[in-house]
Amino acid sequence: MKPATLRDVAAAAGVHPGTASRALNSATQNLVNRGTVARVIKVAAELGYQPNPIARSLKTSKTGTIGIVIPDLTNPFFPPIVRGIESILEPAGYSGLLVSTDGDLSRERTQVAALRARQVEGLIIATALLDHPLLEELGDMGVLTVMVNRRPHLTNAPSVIPDDAAGIRLAVEHLASLGHRRIAHLAGPANTSTGVARARAFQDAVADLDLVSDPRLIVTCKAWNEDAGAHGLRELLATSSDFTAVVAGNDLIALGCYDVFAERGIDCPREISVVGMNDMPFLDKLRPPLTTVAVPHRQLGEESARLMLDLLREPDRPIRSVTLPVSLVVRASTAVVSDMNIAARDRHR
Amino acid sequence: MKPATLRDVAAAAGVHPGTASRALNSATQNLVNRGTVARVIKVAAELGYQPNPIARSLKTSKTGTIGIVIPDLTNPFFPPIVRGIESILEPAGYSGLLVSTDGDLSRERTQVAALRARQVEGLIIATALLDHPLLEELGDMGVLTVMVNRRPHLTNAPSVIPDDAAGIRLAVEHLASLGHRRIAHLAGPANTSTGVARARAFQDAVADLDLVSDPRLIVTCKAWNEDAGAHGLRELLATSSDFTAVVAGNDLIALGCYDVFAERGIDCPREISVVGMNDMPFLDKLRPPLTTVAVPHRQLGEESARLMLDLLREPDRPIRSVTLPVSLVVRASTAVVSDMNIAARDRHR
DNA sequence: CTGAAAGCGCTAACAA
DNA sequence: TTGTTAGCGCTTTCAG
Numbered sequence: 187m188k189p190a191t192l193r194d195v196a197a198a199a200g201v202h203p204g205t206a207s208r209a210l211n212s213a214t215q216n217l218v219n220r221g222t223v224a225r226v227i228k229v230a231a232e233l234g235y236q237p238n239p240i241a242r243s244l245k246t247s248k249t250g251t252i253g254i255v256i257p258d259l260t261n262p263f264f265p266p267i268v269r270g271i272e273s274i275l276e277p278a279g280y281s282g283l284l285v286s287t288d289g290d291l292s293r294e295r296t297q298v299a300a301l302r303a304r305q306v307e308g309l310i311i312a313t314a315l316l317d318h319p320l321l322e323e324l325g326d327m328g329v330l331t332v333m334v335n336r337r338p339h340l341t342n343a344p345s346v347i348p349d350d351a352a353g354i355r356l357a358v359e360h361l362a363s364l365g366h367r368r369i370a371h372l373a374g375p376a377n378t379s380t381g382v383a384r385a386r387a388f389q390d391a392v393a394d395l396d397l398v399s400d401p402r403l404i405v406t407c408k409a410w411n412e413d414a415g416a417h418g419l420r421e422l423l424a425t426s427s428d429f430t431a432v433v434a435g436n437d438l439i440a441l442g443c444y445d446v447f448a449e450r451g452i453d454c455p456r457e458i459s460v461v462g463m464n465d466m467p468f469l470d471k472l473r474p475p476l477t478t479v480a481v482p483h484r485q486l487g488e489e490s491a492r493l494m495l496d497l498l499r500e501p502d503r504p505i506r507s508v509t510l511p512v513s514l515v516v517r518a519s520t521a522v523v524s525d526m527n528i529a530a531r532d533r534h535r
Numbered sequence: 536m537k538p539a540t541l542r543d544v545a546a547a548a549g550v551h552p553g554t555a556s557r558a559l560n561s562a563t564q565n566l567v568n569r570g571t572v573a574r575v576i577k578v579a580a581e582l583g584y585q586p587n588p589i590a591r592s593l594k595t596s597k598t599g600t601i602g603i604v605i606p607d608l609t610n611p612f613f614p615p616i617v618r619g620i621e622s623i624l625e626p627a628g629y630s631g632l633l634v635s636t637d638g639d640l641s642r643e644r645t646q647v648a649a650l651r652a653r654q655v656e657g658l659i660i661a662t663a664l665l666d667h668p669l670l671e672e673l674g675d676m677g678v679l680t681v682m683v684n685r686r687p688h689l690t691n692a693p694s695v696i697p698d699d700a701a702g703i704r705l706a707v708e709h710l711a712s713l714g715h716r717r718i719a720h721l722a723g724p725a726n727t728s729t730g731v732a733r734a735r736a737f738q739d740a741v742a743d744l745d746l747v748s749d750p751r752l753i754v755t756c757k758a759w760n761e762d763a764g765a766h767g768l769r770e771l772l773a774t775s776s777d778f779t780a781v782v783a784g785n786d787l788i789a790l791g792c793y794d795v796f797a798e799r800g801i802d803c804p805r806e807i808s809v810v811g812m813n814d815m816p817f818l819d820k821l822r823p824p825l826t827t828v829a830v831p832h833r834q835l836g837e838e839s840a841r842l843m844l845d846l847l848r849e850p851d852r853p854i855r856s857v858t859l860p861v862s863l864v865v866r867a868s869t870a871v872v873s874d875m876n877i878a879a880r881d882r883h884r
Numbered sequence: 885c886t887g888a889a890a891g892c893g894c895t896a897a898c899a900a
Numbered sequence: 901t902t903g904t905t906a907g908c909g910c911t912t913t914c915a916g
Contacts, residue, residue: 214895222902240654243589245893245895444820587908593911
């Protein structure tokens with residue numbers, strides 16, 4: 187037998203469908219006689235009535251869905267963000283529609299179009315580039331958007347990001363306290379806000395702490411992954427091997443360094459110290475356990491969902507962006523400088 | 536300005552909305568004059584017409600969505616499955632609605648209800664227990680369901696699972712070829728098909744290879760995670776420490792072993808060898824790199840989506856289940872037995 | 885081949 | 901407080 191409709195409920199309760207609708211909807215319940223409300227609710231329960239959200243959407247042109255755009259679900263950075271988003275959306279009666287772009291702009295375009303076709307009420311975007319054509323279009327089209335983990339130029343959409351500058355400073359200070367003076371930075375891609383913010387923070391920290399500032403010590407990786415990290419470190423080793431530590435743009439880049447360590451027999455941390463960023467899962471079980479900067483992934487998601495909900499509920503409220511605090515997690519990929527480092531310098535030069 | 540509707544297109548093309556609908560829908564296009572089709576399509580493109588899927592769904596009662604039910608997105612096992620599912624669903628014009636249950640039956644219930652309320656056309660379920668009340672209900676209600684990674688009792692829904700038995704056998708054979716004779720098994724929960732299938736396969740392999748068969752060598756973990764794995768190994772160590780290798784129910788359980796190794800100063804693989812199962816990411820960077828059985832996660836997802844699509848398109852086709860081949864990945868957590876193992880026996884007893 | 889008309893299930897004016 | 905009416909945007913008979 188087919189699922190009960192509002193009409194069935196109304197008929198069984200002896201009222202008009204309109205009345206049944208009001209009785210079942212908490213916002214309009216107070217316009218209906220108490221007794222009637224009770225009766226309708228009771229009948230609805232008996233019939234196992236479930237409102238059809240499709241029909242409601244068609245009428246109200248509200249779907250109760252938010253699009254979530256991430257590069258790749260397979261990157262451990264994103265699942266906690268997604269969970270965070272959904273943990274806030276769900277109790278608010280919204281649900282998320284997830285798409286992966288694989289970092290491909292054209293795929294992103296079609297995915298976003300599909301989301302729009304499905305009438306999402308807003309978009310939470312984790313794939314933003316510093317200059318992102320699609321974002322501008324979205325802004326022009328009046329699509330509600332919040333950025334998570336990235337803060338692009340030229341858009342005043344709300345965003346929530348970790349405190350990149352503080353994180354990098356924590357990393358550099360940690361290394362400096364261990365006696366490192368020539369510290370390298372494997373920066374993330376220059377077209378991402380996180381990439382440039384972290385690189386800038388690195389330079390500032392190096393300057394403030396009076397460490398060696400040498401442009402050859404900063405290499406920009408093409409992507410936020412292991413391959414790019416490995417590539418970056420090889421480049422660094424080729425041009426200037428006299429550094430004793432590296433601050434990686436993120437954990438995956440740091441893992442790329444591990445690959446190079448293995449391939450060249452470099453002893454981490456005795457020859458080179460590394461610190462990552464993000465504190466993704468299982469880092470404590472690596473060889474060696476990776477020192478990193480923990481960013482509150484889940485909270486990143488939660489805050490972005492809250493921002494979205496605010497946007498939906500109070501469209502006129504001035505937009506705001508939030509920055510979340512980070513913390514240093516010291517493990518075993520960083521150590522005090524020693525003669526080993528000096529020896530390594532010559533060996534790998 | 537508001538998005539163009541079918542009416543707008545029809546008006547601009549000088550035809551009736553019904554005709555425009557037929558012209559735009561590939562299935563009914565052949566009922567319309569070629570020229571008219573062309574004109575309507577052209578006008579639609581000019582107006583940037585996007586059909587409203589909500590309205591279409593209301594009429595056809597097909598939503599083009601499939602619910603995907605997983606325990607936890609944060610477990611690295613699932614994202615590849617989800618990506619696999621979506622890679623098949625997407626080109627077929629369907630999209631997935633993802634929910635996480637956190638392994639909580641009541642939460643699962645509400646999540647599935649929400650999915651049903653959203654009128655999903657089918658459910659792909661990765662959370663199945665061996666005896667799963669909800670599944671039976673779903674079956675009774677005629678909800679299209681396919682199981683991925685699990686194959687419950689008492690349901691004839693299609694399923695796609697890795698070849699658990701072959702995987703365990705591969706692991707045991709590998710260990711046996713290294714000279715291990717007393718091999719322990721940290722089994723997954725007894726209420727999951729994977730847990731019991733693997734435990735049974737373990738016993739069979741031990742028997743077939745003439746290894747030491749001792750019930751105390753099999754400990755069942757309460758969950759598929761690190762804590763449960765650590766707990767299991769401690770129990771094993773307490774009751775019978777004279778094993779030289781352990782086959783873990785999955786990689787996370789194996790990681791739990793690593794925790795115990797660290798806490799007790801046990802040298803893996805020299806004192807105890809471990810093999811995991813699943814080959815989740817980054818295992819190659821652990822200390823030591825974990826030997827494991829690779830299961831084709833993504834393909835698991837792909838096949839389950841294909842099964843679902845078949846169910847949708849040919850409801851009368853006999854149901855079938857698929858089993859996917861697995862392979863052994865030898866890394867450094869397994870080694871030949873030696874005096875070390877003997878020494879360890881006494882030390883940890 | 886195309887137009888007309890009905891209606892999917894619900895909500896929101898407007899009346900009463 | 902409740903009933904009436906119209907219609908969200910689309911598909912799909914049924915005529916023509």
